[in-house]
Amino acid sequence: MSETEKVYQELNTTISAAEAQLIAVSKTHPQERIMELYELGHRDFGENRVAELVEKHEALPKDIRWHFIGHLQRNKVKAIAPFVHLIHAVDSERLLREIDKQAKAADRKISVLLQFHIAEEASKYGLDREKAGALITSLKEKPLTHTTISGVMGMATFTDDEAQVTAEFESLAEHFKWIQGTIPGQSPEFREISMGMSGDYPLALAAGSTLVRVGSLLFGQRYT
Numbered sequence: 001m002s003e004t005e006k007v008y009q010e011l012n013t014t015i016s017a018a019e020a021q022l023i024a025v026s027k028t029h030p031q032e033r034i035m036e037l038y039e040l041g042h043r044d045f046g047e048n049r050v051a052e053l054v055e056k057h058e059a060l061p062k063d064i065r066w067h068f069i070g071h072l073q074r075n076k077v078k079a080i081a082p083f084v085h086l087i088h089a090v091d092s093e094r095l096l097r098e099i100d101k102q103a104k105a106a107d108r109k110i111s112v113l114l115q116f117h118i119a120e121e122a123s124k125y126g127l128d129r130e131k132a133g134a135l136i137t138s139l140k141e142k143p144l145t146h147t148t149i150s151g152v153m154g155m156a157t158f159t160d161d162e163a164q165v166t167a168e169f170e171s172l173a174e175h176f177k178w179i180q181g182t183i184p185g186q187s188p189e190f191r192e193i194s195m196g197m198s199g200d201y202p203l204a205l206a207a208g209s210t211l212v213r214v215g216s217l218l219f220g221q222r223y224t
């Protein structure tokens, strides 16, 4: 068994036991590394650059489910709309409306997650309750037609302080429950909490994560 396979099998066992799913974050890694996991039956991969995602999608098997996990610019939605499986980090109405428009143009439905800012670090990205509340109100007034809001996503502070990371993941789980009570008609599909990476996924699973995004633990260090 290769080292990658060993790590993959162990990780999958832990994640399945918690009733969550693994997104293998393959950004910067070559297509052969993706195929190594594909041959083991893995289908969910995450990327954070549009050009790289489009190139990999074109070259690799079409039953791969591609997750866009990075910050997405509005002018790049069109390039991934025909095939993307789940867009993890939506934090503005303008982006959401553009996704809806491009999903319609591509004649399909796209699932997205609302990104919340849960870390201590200052960041331009991610909603707070106030912004999320305004977004949801606006969606009630003018519903999306080709986009499904499937849950929430967040990133914890990069720190060794496990209590802090746990508190941040728990805050995301609370945002999830809060939205669940406010989105009309979306409740069956609104079910994902995307949280946890190589360094903190056990804490994320304990806090109720349903999708963990693991890169370096599976594929090794990134050099770019």
Ligand SMILES: *Cc1c(COP(=O)(O)O)cnc(C)c1O
Binding pocket: 025, 027, 048, 069, 070, 155, 196, 197, 198, 199, 213, 214, 215, 216, 217
């Ligand atoms: C790169 C990345 C990951 C994976 O990070 P690792 O620490 O390598 O597991 C997860 N989520 C997002 C949003 C990322 O950009």
